[in-house]
Structures are given as structure tokens and as C-alpha cells.
Amino acid sequence: MSILLQHLLHDGHRCAIFCRAMQGSSKIIDYQTTTLAPGIKLERVEIRLIRLPLIEPFETSFGKIDSRLIFLVCIEADGLRGWGEVVAAEEPLYSYETVGTALHVIRDFLGPAVLNRPLASLDDLAKCLAPFRGHNMAKAGLELAFMDLLAQLNEQSLSALLGGELKRVAVGVSLGIQPSISRLLERVERYLRLGYQRIKLKIRPGWDLDVVDEVRRKYPNILLSVDANSAYTINDREHLQRLDDFKLLMIEQPLQHDDLMDHARLQEIMKTRICLDESIVSLRQAKLALELDSCRIINIKVGRVGGYSEALAIHDLCVGREIPVWCGGMLESGIGRAHNIALASLKGFTLPGDISASSRYFERDIISPEVVVGADGTVAVPDGKGLGFEVDVDLIEQLTDTRIDITG
Ligand code: OSB
Numbered sequence: 001m002s003i004l005l006q007h008l009l010h011d012g013h014r015c016a017i018f019c020r021a022m023q024g025s026s027k028i029i030d031y032q033t034t035t036l037a038p039g040i041k042l043e044r045v046e047i048r049l050i051r052l053p054l055i056e057p058f059e060t061s062f063g064k065i066d067s068r069l070i071f072l073v074c075i076e077a078d079g080l081r082g083w084g085e086v087v088a089a090e091e092p093l094y095s096y097e098t099v100g101t102a103l104h105v106i107r108d109f110l111g112p113a114v115l116n117r118p119l120a121s122l123d124d125l126a127k128c129l130a131p132f133r134g135h136n137m138a139k140a141g142l143e144l145a146f147m148d149l150l151a152q153l154n155e156q157s158l159s160a161l162l163g164g165e166l167k168r169v170a171v172g173v174s175l176g177i178q179p180s181i182s183r184l185l186e187r188v189e190r191y192l193r194l195g196y197q198r199i200k201l202k203i204r205p206g207w208d209l210d211v212v213d214e215v216r217r218k219y220p221n222i223l224l225s226v227d228a229n230s231a232y233t234i235n236d237r238e239h240l241q242r243l244d245d246f247k248l249l250m251i252e253q254p255l256q257h258d259d260l261m262d263h264a265r266l267q268e269i270m271k272t273r274i275c276l277d278e279s280i281v282s283l284r285q286a287k288l289a290l291e292l293d294s295c296r297i298i299n300i301k302v303g304r305v306g307g308y309s310e311a312l313a314i315h316d317l318c319v320g321r322e323i324p325v326w327c328g329g330m331l332e333s334g335i336g337r338a339h340n341i342a343l344a345s346l347k348g349f350t351l352p353g354d355i356s357a358s359s360r361y362f363e364r365d366i367i368s369p370e371v372v373v374g375a376d377g378t379v380a381v382p383d384g385k386g387l388g389f390e391v392d393v394d395l396i397e398q399l400t401d402t403r404i405d406i407t408g
């Protein structure tokens with residue numbers, strides 16, 4: 001049994017943990033059926049951890065991974081199941097949250113807080129989660145599952161429930177740091193041929209100016225951006241200014257995650273627009289960033305900001321201020337990917353999102369049909385109920401490493 005699991009197993013009466021390594025197979029636990037009126041009452045929250053290998057390693061300025069431990073959240077009410085995904089990674093590198101912290105927080109606090117009370121809207125759910133500080137990715141997992149459920153109950157698509165209007169969303173690809181420039185150029189060529197509308201290059205000191213120069217030289221007219229994932233400091237300002245030569249669509253998160261001041265200082269001297277990712281963890285931080293002119297583009301990740309209520313508010317703020325918005329990605333499984341597609345169908349998402357085809361990352365996805373990118377670099381927004389994709393429950397069951405049931 002993993003150290004993580006040994007640590008997490010405890011005698012709490014509200015949850016049952018099923019671990020493949022421990023029991024051989026998972027079991028279903030009974031729960032009490034509750035009435036629905038006046039709002040939905042969530043009867044059960046289920047966590048599933050499944051490991052999905054990546055087709056090729058993904059390297060950023062903060063590390064390299066070759067698989068994703070996917071954290072799924074399933075909630076049940078009125079015989080229906082809603083699915084969400086917690087985008088936290090195994091290590092606290094992109095954010096302080098991890099699979100372990102999210103598991104703890106959902107099992108011990110957030111899950112019990114949302115069970116068995118009438119929830120008529122997303123707002124009601126958000127109010128149950130609001131007292132708990134931080135842990136946005138954990139909160140988002142519940143909000144996502146809840147909105148899938150609500151859409152199914154309303155017999156509408158998630159996109160329609162969110163107020164999305166686009167039928168297809170524009171997408172780009174995020175290319176990790178490669179062992180060589182020639183390998184990177186080969187990847188750029190591949191994804192352009194597949195139709196992706198924008199190429200984003202991960203950069204870090206030592207893998208930046210020369211690399212961008214080569215790509216730009218070979219493709220003078222493509223939409224090209226870079227993402228530093230906080231690899232620089234304001235002392236690198238002159239170095240970063242040299243990126244202004246490459247007609248980049250944006251530079252994403254060059255400086256520290258909690259440093260809006262230095263981003264504003266850098267934006268003042270750079271022509272290239274700064275886009276904030278890690279720094280935008282709430283509507284308040286988004287307002288502050290725009291007030292300070294720390295960025296001129298915002299990347300919305302529903303997980304990073306704590307769910308749909310905050311994501312929609314940030315979207316509306318940006319639309320009001322004419323700040324372009326795009327949908328970020330966290331190497332999600334099909335479930336998180338389906339949520340991203342629904343979110344990106346809102347009108348304010350005017351730049352291509354990091355929403356790749358399932359096959360860009362995984363051999364086999366856990367939804368059907370898988371997400372596909374058309375030759376025009378767009379992804380269709382499904383109009384079926386809820387996520388609009390079938391969740392492959394059998395495959396999830398087969399892949400389940402850890403399962404936790406939380407009941408009231
Ligand atoms: O900074 O946008 C990022 C992946 C993991 C963590 C952070 C980031 C990313 C990506 C990949 O860039 C986006 C995707 O295709 O899901």
C-alpha cells in the first residue's frame with residue numbers, strides 16, 4: 001500500500017475507502033435516499049483515483065511527468081450521477097494543492113458540508129464551500145460534478161446551463177520543453193498540420209530566446225505564445241524584453257505566482273501582453289491584477305479558481321473590461337476536458353484554449369466519444385444532456401486505484 005494511502009486510511013465513520021491493493025476489488029456502500037424538494041440533496045460523494053499514462057512525458061519549468069493520477073469526483077442525487085475532476089497534481093509544484101490535500105479536504109470537510117442539504121443552485125453549493133479557505137481545486141471538483149448533475153436534471157447541456165453560446169471552440173496546443181529544438185520543431189509541425197490554431201511553448205531560462213527564435217523563423221505567421229510557469233524574476237526583465245521581437249500573442253506567467261506588483265512592472269516595459277495563469281486564483285485577484293495592469297489577458301482554469309461560480313464571475317469581469325480570456329488546461333482526463341469545452345463555449349473566450357484532443361495526451365480516454373480536434377482547429381461543443389459525453393464507468397472501475405465514498 002502506498003504511503004499516501006496509509007496516511008489517509010482512518011477510522012472516520014462518514015467515509016469508506018476502497019483500495020485495490022488492499023481489497024482486490026471495490027465495493028459499493030449503501031446510502032439513504034433523500035427527498036429532492038425544494039432543492040437537490042446530494043446523497044453521496046465518491047472519489048476515484050485512476051492513473052492514466054501520458055503518451056509522452058510533459059515537461060515544464062517546474063518538472064516533468066509521464067502519467068497523471070486523475071482525481072474524479074462523482075456525486076449522486078435522485079438516481080443521477082454528476083462527474084467532476086480535481087486538477088491537482090501529485091506534487092505541490094504548479095500549486096500548493098496536491099491529490100493528497102484535495103482528498104483530505106473533500107473527505108473531511110467539503111464532502112460532509114455539501115451532503116444532504118437542499119441545493120437549488122450553484123450559488124447554494126458555493127455558499128457551503130465558501131467558509132473553507134483555499135483548496136480551490138478540491139472545491140472545483142465538487143462544483144463541476146454538481147453542474148453536470150444540475151444540467152442532467154434540467155435536461156440540458158452543461159454549456160447551455162452555463163450560458164455558453166458557441167457551437168465550436170477554437171483550440172491551441174501546449175508543447176512541453178523538449179530534449180532538442182529539432183524535436184520541438186517536429187511537434188510544432190505535427191500540431192499545426194492537425195489544425196491547432198495556436199502553439200504555446202513552455203519556456204524556462206536556457207530554453208527560451210533561441211527556441212522561440214527558431215520556431216518564429218520557421219513559422220512567421222502562426223499564433224505563437226510562451227508559458228514560463230513562474231520561472232523568472234523581475235531581475236530578468238531585460239532578458240524577457242527580448243521576447244518582444246517575436247510577435248508573441250502573449251507571455252504567460254513569467255514571474256512568481258503571488259507577485260502582481262512585479263508583473264505590473266514588467267508589463268509596463270514589455271510590448272508583449274502578459275497573461276496570468278497561476279496568479280489568478282479568485283475574482284478578487286483578477287480585479288487586482290487588472291487594476292494594477294499586471295496582465296492584459298487572463299487564462300481561466302476552473303480548477304485554479306475554485307469552480308464555476310468564480311470562473312463565470314472572472315469571465316464577466318474580463319468581458320466588461322475588454323480583456324481577452326481563454327480556457328487553460330491541466331492535462332485533464334475526458335471528464336475535466338468536457339467541462340473545459342463547456343466553459344470555453346462562453347462568448348468571452350475569444351482566444352484558442354488549451355483544449356487538446358484526448359489523443360494528444362492519452363492512449364484511451366474515459367469518455368466516449370473522445371474529444372477530437374477538427375481540421376479547422378476547433379472542438380465541437382456537445383449538445384447532449386450534462387457533459388454531453390458518455391462516462392466510461394467500466395473503464396474507470398478497471399483503472400481505479402483508490403475509491404472513497406462519503407455519505408451523510
Ligand atoms: O501552465 O498551463 C499551464 C499543464 C499542467 C500544469 C500547468 C499548465 C499546463 C499546460 C497544459 O500548459 C495544458 C493542457 O493541454 O492541458
Ligand code: MG
Pocket residue numbers: 227229252253277278328
Ligand atoms: Mg500556464
